[in-house]
Amino acid sequence: MSEVTLKGMTWSHPRGYNPMVACxxxxxxxxxxxxxxxxxxxxxxxxFPVEELARAYDLIVID
Known part of the structure; x- marks a missing residue:
């Protein structure tokens, strides 16, 4: 069985990035x-257009 890996995008601040990595x-x-x-x-x-991000990523965190 192959491993599933999702791609996520969040904002580059410890409050936005660190919790996502931990979770x-x-x-x-x-x-x-x-x-x-x-x-x-x-x-x-x-x-950057959100539509393009949505095509490139499985998960997007927007604050």
Whole structure:
């Protein structure tokens, strides 16, 4: 059986990134599903179309 890995995007601040990484580690232990998180600045979120992010990522955290 192959391992499932999801791609996630969140904002590049410890409040946005660190909890996602911590939760993802617990989620992988429980389910075997990994989540790899990328991060970008809030300004990048404002200037980049959400539709394009949605096509590229399985999970997006928007604050």
């Amino acid at each position: 993802s580690a617990l989620w992988k232990q429980r389910t075997g599903v990994a989540v790899e998180w990328d991060k970008r600045s809030l300004q990048d979120f404002e200037s």
